[in-house]
Amino acid sequence: MVQDKGGTYDRAIGWIIEQINKTSNKLDFPEFQRGCPQLVKGLRSQPFWDTSEFAWISRVEENFETIREELRSLEGTSSFQVL
Numbered sequence: 001m002v003q004d005k006g007g008t009y010d011r012a013i014g015w016i017i018e019q020i021n022k023t024s025n026k027l028d029f030p031e032f033q034r035g036c037p038q039l040v041k042g043l044r045s046q047p048f049w050d051t052s053e054f055a056w057i058s059r060v061e062e063n064f065e066t067i068r069e070e071l072r073s074l075e076g077t078s079s080f081q082v083l
Helices: 010-021 057-062 064-074
Strands: none
Touching: 057 064
């Protein structure tokens, strides 16, 4: 498991908990942003991210084939929908 040095995952964990509990802290955001469904407090807005900023991404990239096959095995089931 990747260690969270300095609490960098706190925002993501908070967002995940909100999604699971179907709650929101939208009042913490400026009024013009409150209609956005997927706000993550403190997340920088930029079109592309350098993968070096995410220590865990290399494991995802290394396991791409396995992940793809796992997803493909779900096709045609109610657990998976192609958007």
